Amino acid sequence: MADTPEWITQGQLVRDLERLGISAGQTLMVHSSVRAVGAVIGGPNTIIQALLDVLTPAGTLMMYVGWQEAPTDMDDWPEAMRALFYEACPAYDPRTARAVRDHGILVECFRTWPGALRSDHPDCSMSALGANAAWLTADHPLMYGYGMGSPLHKLCELGGSVLMLGAPLDTITLLHYAEHRADLPDKHIKRYMCPILSAGQKVWVNLEEYDTSDTVIDADYRFDTIALEYLETGKGRSALIGRAQSYVFEAADLATFGIQWLEGRFGFGV
Template sequence: MDERELLERSGGPVTRTRLRDDLAALGLRPGDTVMFHTRMSAIGYVAGGAGTVIDALLDAVGPAGTLMVTCGWNDAPPYGFRTWPRPWQDAVRAEHPAYEPESSEAEHDNGRLPEALRRRPGALRSRHPDVSCAALGPAAAELTADHPWDDPHGPGSPLARLVARRGRVLLLGAPLYTLTLLHHAEALADAPGKRYVTYEQPVLAEGRRVWRHFRDIDSTDGAFDYAPVVPEGQDPFETITRALLAAGLGRSGRVGAAESHLFEAEQVVTFAREWIERKIGGGRGIGGNSGAE
C-alpha cells in the first residue's frame, strides 16, 4: 500500500497527538501496564512511523505506565536443523551466534514495533531466545526477569507477570489471531492432548556460547487440536478472541484508521482457559460448563 492510499485510509496524517487521543478514548490509562500488537498499515499514514506510535503509547500510559511486546529472535536457528545432514548440523553448532537480549533482532514477522521498542533507551528484554519479550517503563525489570527456560509461556513468564500486575493487552490494528497472551492460557489449561515441542538454541552462559535444550507448548502448529471446535479455515486464536469480544470482555474502537481492541489480561486468560478446557476437555478443569462461548 503506497503513501497516498495510507493517507486516504486514515483521512490525513495520523500524528502523535491524534494517536494519544484515540488511545485514551479506547480506554488506555495513565499507569497502565500494556502488552501491544500492532499492524502499522492498518493505522494509516503515521507521521514519523513506528517511533511515533511508541511515543503516543508512552504518552497514553504516562511515566508510571509500562509497555511490553513479544520479540522472539529473527535469526534463531531453524527448529528442524537437527534433521539436516551431520556436517551441516556441525557447522551450525560450531558457528551460529548466540542469542543476546541486548542486540539480537526481534522476529520480523512480529512487525516493526517490537524491534523499535527493544532499541529504546531503558528498554529491557527477557532471556528466552525463542519467545523473548521486551518492556519499557517502571515495571520492565519485573516483567522480563528470569524468563523460564522451559514452559516459557507458563508460570513465571512475562505473560504470567502481566496478568499478575492486572495488565492489559492492546490489538492496535493487529489481527485477532495475534493475541499472544492466549498461549499463556494454553500453557495453564487442563485439557487432554496438549502438544509440546523440544528444540535447541545457542545462548550465553557466563559469557560463553552454549547450546541449550528447550521444551514448550507447540505455539506454532497449536498446543491442542482445535480442528473439531473452530470453523474451518479460521485460526483458533481468532475464534477465541471473537468469543471474548462477543462476551463483552474487551473495548473496541478506532485508533487512526485501525480497528483496535483493548482487553484486561486476567479476563483474557480466565476466559480462554475455560473455553479450552470446555471445548477440548469436555468440561474438565476450572471452567466446567460455564456457558462462556
C-alpha cells in the same frame, strides 16, 4: 497528481488511545500493524512515543519480541547443515538479537528504544519499558517460556491489558499462556536447543515448550475465534486508533476465558 495521504499525528494517536481507555499507570502489552494505523508522521517511533505518553513513566509498555535467528527446527535439517549451524550460530544476546520479522516493525523499533529491557529467553523474549519493566523481564523461565513465571503470567498478575493495535486477533500471544494453563489431553511438546550466553560464553541449552506452531492439541481452533467470543460477552473494548481497528482486553480475564473455552471443548472427559 498522486493523492496526498491523510496524515496522522502523535496528538491524534494519544487522543485515540485515551478514547479506547488506555491511561496513565497501566501495564500494556501491544501487538501492532503499523500499516493498518495509516500514514503516521514520524512512523513507528511516533506510535511508540504516543503509547509512552499515554502510559506515562508510571505505566509500562511490553511487546513480544522473540528472536529471528532462533533455530527451533534444527532436527529437520540434514546432519551436515546442523553441524555447521551448531558451530557458527551466535548466542542469543538480548541486547542485539533481532526481533522476529513477522512480529512487525514496531517491535524491532521498540526493543532498541532507550531504556527498554528484554527477557533472557532466546525464543519467547519480551521487551518492556516503564515502571514494571524490570520485574516483567526478569527470570524468564527457559522451560515453558509462555507459562508460569513468564512475562505473560506476570502481565496477568499485574492486572495488565493487551492492545491489538490493528493486529489480527489470531496473533494474541497471551492465549499461548491460556494454552499452557488449560488442562488438555495429549498436548504437543516441542524440544529443541538454542545457544545463549553464560558467563560471556556461548552455551547450547535444551528447551521444552508446548508446540505453539499450530494448535497445542489435535483439534481445530483459532485464537481469533476465542477473542471474538470473548468480545461477544460484552467484555473488551474496540475503537479506531488512527485508521486501525483496535481492541483492548484485560489480560487476566481473557486468559481465564481462554482456559475455560479450551477446557470446555477439548478438556478431559469432553
